[in-house]
Structures are given as structure tokens and as C-alpha cells.
Amino acid sequence: MSFADIKEKLTAKFEKLNLEYSSFRDNDRVIVPPSDLFEILSFLKTTFCFDMLIDLSAADYLHLQGATHRYGVWYALLNVENGERLIVKTHLDDPDPRLPSMYDLWKGADWMEREVYDMYGIEFDGHPDLRRILLPDEFVAFPLRKDYPLRGMGERHNFQSVIRSEA
């Protein structure tokens, strides 16, 4: 099943959506609207047997020249039988960025979605356990957003020190 086939079938199935396709080096990409993401991904999973979710992550396009949306989330899929890969990408915007959770399709999405939530604050509807994963629960910022400074807001030194004579 080549990229051309996938393109053809996807376009036939989702005529109304005008999906965008692009290829760069060996990466084949489909850019889809977030509202139909779940349908498209489950169609890809059942029809083309993309049974492994290799990667799921996001980027913040705040300072990127020419970007039209704030966040992009990508799903890198792999067909384990024949090793074919496809990247599905979707774009989101700021107030209340949210996406459907892919936990029902791929269990592997569990932690990856939690990480995206932790780093970018994108919420996933239907995720069974959406908490912060890497940062402490009490942390308030989303550190990989572009408006968060590299050295943080001073959180890293917000602890008491232990003096030698005390302990």
C-alpha cells in the first residue's frame, strides 16, 4: 500500500474535508482538521492496518514565521506488517486547545498524551487518566510553550535549604 493509495482512499472517504498531503524526504504526511481526527485515524487503523502508534507529540508554532496556527500535534503511525509509515498532523488554536484521545485505538497513546498535556496544556477528551506526568502536580506553567523561558520562572529554587548544624 503506497502513499498514493492511501491518498486516493482517504480523499474518496473524506471528500468534504480537503485533506492536505505532503512528502518530505521519506516522510509522508496528511494534515487533517482536529474535528475529524478520530474518524480519520480509526479509518487509517482499520483500513490500512496502521496498528502501531510510534510517536505522538506536539509543537508550539508561536514564533515560527508563516505559521497560521499555534499548536501542531502529530501522530506517527507504523504498519507492523510491512513497515510502512505515515504521519498524521493536526493544528489547534489557543483558547482551550483540545483533541479527542486516541487511547481507544492505541493503548500506547496513554503516556504520550499525558506528556503533551504536561508540556503544552493540550487536553485530550476521553483520556482515562490525564494528569501531569513529568512535572510536579503543583506546577502551573507549560514549559515547552514558546512563551515560557528556558530558565524557568524561578520555580527551581523554591525550596528551603538544610543547614549543616540543623541536620
Next chain:
Amino acid sequence: MPLNLADAIPETSSPEREFLWTLNFGPQHPATHTTLRLILTLDGEVVVHAIPDIGFLHSGFEKLGEHLDFNQYVTIVDRMNYISPVSNEISWHHAVEKLLDIDLTPRCKYIRTIFAELMRIHDHLVCCGAAALDLGAFTAFLYAFNLREKINDISEVASGQRFHPSYTRVGGLLCDVDDVWITKVRAFIKLFYAAYADLMKLLQRNRIFVDRTRGVGVLTKEEAINRSATGPIARASGVTRDLRKDQPYLAYKDFDFKVVCSTEGDCYARFLVRMEEMVQSIKIITQAIENIPSGPINIDVNSKFVVPNQMSVYRSIEGLIQHFELHMTNRQWETPKEEIYAATESPNGELGFYIVSDGSGVAYRARTRPPSFVHFSLFPHLIVGHQISDIPAVLGSINIIAAELDR
């Protein structure tokens, strides 16, 4: 939606569940090797529910990747999976080179391949040795670490640093290898088989080791695929995917080696897969070390991608200009404004980098696809129904590296 950890812990105070109790495991515990924490709900000694709590080593690698250029970031990537450092470098520069469309020189490809395989052996030695240590086999650990020292010596000869060599550069390597290095690798190959046989003898049919690993933490093939497992863990469950064969990068096309698989999917199978992979790796090294092509290690300087060597910076105007261009923060590399995902087969599984480039020499977003992170999410699933003493066996067999887990 539970918002913090306390909400996620199952209730154990109600009368019908009062036989359950909660145990906190970690974050500083010898069996966790580094830093991770588990909150276990136990019925007697049997684990009924496990909540991993990670992030105790989250140090912002990905944020740093957005501030350091392609050659600087290699020092950070090094520290990600710290028991196979050069694999990470190769993977990172593999992604960068794909973005820039660079085809490496044959010599560079061979040297990188040898390093990648040495690191695979390094990783598997530390993993198997430490797993054995957790199960009480201290001697096996010493044997494994002894062999590992030799690999560190090899990277020290090549780059000057024994642990984090930062050896690759965009389009080539830090410096060429010499005869001493080749002699060292040859000596290592000779030594390997004997040490490997010792290690095998100590563990393979060791009654305690086998009893504690066989049938423990079984991962079925469907689960492995659905939960995104890759590398030795997936291969031990019968997923026959190996990027070295699927999308042969570097020089893997030239070598004769096999992909090691098993169908059991338990801790013992994962141990055996790792041990056999070492043999395959040494096979690759043996073929590669005798056939290293001559020629330059870096691609042509005129391509504007590689840092010229000291000689040409001092003696030629082109070299000087090129050096200046790549080191001025407002110039550096010219990259296409694109996004790319590229992955290599690191010892632990598929290590991928997703680079979003804004046209400059610094990645706009450098996402790592960390195998440890994905594999640790399997853990609660693997441990449920087993006893608390099986935790070190399962943790050791999935080889969690905290720095890669938390980044």
C-alpha cells in the same frame, strides 16, 4: 479527570477492599536503578494495581534542543540514554542529516556503524548485568562491567571522553580513528566471546535466575503492538521489526546479520534476546572493522554543512569562511523550512527525533521519541498479578534509563 497523583491511587479503605494495602516504592530504591517511583496496591504480596510516578529526572532536554544548534545539542543528546551514548548521537545526527539531505562518506558510515554496535553491546551488558545484580547475582554484574570498561576505553581512544564522547558532527565525525583504535576493537572482539561465554554460563541455566524470570511479565504480541513497544522488548514478543533491516541506514546494508526474535515475551526471553543481539552485533563489528574504507570522514567542505578541520581553517580562506559561517549564531546552517521524523534502532528500541526547522541552524522543536518512556508505560500492565519480588525482574528486563524516560 484526576488532577493529581493522590486522586489516581485506588481506594483501599472501604470494607470490601480492606485487605488491600498501598506501598510506596522509590524514588530512591536500589531496584529502580535510578529515579522512578511506583505506588503499588497490594493484596498480600500480589500486585493488583501499580501507578508509576516519573519525572524525578526531568531536566528539560527538549527545551534545550530549541536553544542549542545542531552540533551543540549532541552533548545533551549524549546524556539522554547514558548507557548507549553514541547511539543517541547517531540518531540525532541521522535526523539532522536527513533534514539537510546529506549523504555521509563510506568511512564515516562504517565507523558510526561500529560505534552503534559497540554501544548496543554496552547497553545490553549493563542491562543484563544490572538485572542480574537485582536478582542477586553479583558476579555476573562484575563480569559484565569488566567487559564494559573495554568499550569505554575504545570510545576514549576515539574521542578523548570515555563516557560521553560527543563523537558525531553534522556530516561526519569529530575526528578520525587511528590504528590504536582499530587494534583495541580487534582485541575487544577476541575478548568478547570468552567473557560472553562466562556471562552466559553464570546466568543462562542458573536455576534461581531462570525461576525468577521465566513466565514473569509476559507481553503478548498484540499488546506489544498496541502499546507501541519496539526494540528487544517487542522482538522478544514476536514483533519482527528492526529498523536496521527495514530502512537500512548507515552501512547496515553491507553486513550479514540476523534479527533476533523470540515468542515467549517474558523476562527470560528478553534476556535471551539481548544476549543473542550482542553476538549479532559483534558479528557486524567483525565484518566492519576489517573493511573500513579509506577516505575522508567528513563530507565535502564546500557543501557548507561540515565544520572544516583546523588545518584548513588556518591555511585556506575557504576553510576560514566556512568555519566563521557555521559558528556565528546568526548564520550557521541553512535548512529547509520543513519538519522531519527520522529514527534509528537504538539498543533500547526505536529512538526517533522529530525536528521542526525554521530555516536556521537551531531546531525550532526537537522532539525525542524515547523508547524507555514508551516501555515504562507497559510496566503497570506487566506487573499486575505478579508478586512484589518480581518487580526487580520486570524492571531490569525492560531496561529503564531514567534520563531517557524523563528527559
Next chain:
Amino acid sequence: MALEFLKDNFVVTKLDYLASWCRKYSLFPMPFATACCGIELMATGASKHDISRFGAEAFRFSPRQCDLMIVAGRVVMKMVPVMQRIWQQMPEPKWCISMGACASSGGVFDTYAVVQGIDRFIPVDIYVPGCPPRPEQLLQGIIDLQEKIANTGTIFGTEFGKRNVYEGPRPLSKFLSPDQSVQAPANFRSSTRTI
């Protein structure tokens, strides 16, 4: 004569000296290994470098049984309360080695999550530079610590009581302008209980 017989079996020394001499050759390290340096710490314990030549090979994973904390690797926000708690759980007399650039100063990780040197939060006796320090370097650090114990140790540990001021560098948050810094809730109760 009885005294004649005992002549060769007397040693006259200071009690402080004797206690320090005993302590310095029987260090029980607590490997607080968080990152890459932890692997080098393991290598120091393994056969080639063999830390037991210096009497410090008995790694204990329970803080109650240790008197030397080796912080090997970077310590991040979520880990600081854990580290302090472990330090406080160790019985006196105790010492701390900060192994590696990350533990001593943050190293290459000047990011939002990594604390810039553990000496801001717990007292440190010996800093071992390197990224990672070679095992030889760590051994040198242990020898230096032994020397320090020999020179300053007292039997009742009074030298620790004299160190009653903050010993770390100036707090980094001073260098941030007020609009850049925000007071995050530091009660990270999910990581550990507050001290």
C-alpha cells in the same frame, strides 16, 4: 614486670584522632545516583576501579545505615525534597560528596527544572568535577574526604555544629528581575512529605 610486658601494646593518642581514623576508613556510602554519573559510580564499585581499596565499598541503600551521601547526577525540582529527606534521615556523623558537574553546579543543564547545584539545598563537603568524573577522580574525592575527616573530625561531631550558616552560593533568584520570577507553590506534596 607487668608494665614491662605491656610496653609495646600501648598507643597514646587523642580520642578525636582515633575516632576520625576509624571513621575515615569505614565509610558507608549511600549512592544517591540519579543520572549518568550513577553509572560511573557503579563502575567505581566494580572490579577495575574497586572502591573497596579505600574502605568505602559497602554501599547501603538505606539512609539509616550510611554516613556518606554521594549525589551522583543532576537533581531536579521534583527530586530536591527527596534528597533533603534522605540527607536528614542519615545518622550523624555524615558527609556529602557532590559528584559531577550537574550535582555541583547544574552542569550543561541550565533549564527550568534542574537545580543549579545541590549545595543550595544541602551542605556539601567535597565537590568532584567532571561530566562524568572518571572513577579515579571519584576515588580522589574519597581520599580528599578522608583527609578532611582526619583533619577536622572530633569524637562528638562538634565540627558539624559550628557550620550553622548557609554555605551554598548566593540564591539565583536574586538575579532575576521581579517580573521574570513567580512564586510557584513549593509544597510538592505528591513527591514526598514536606520536611
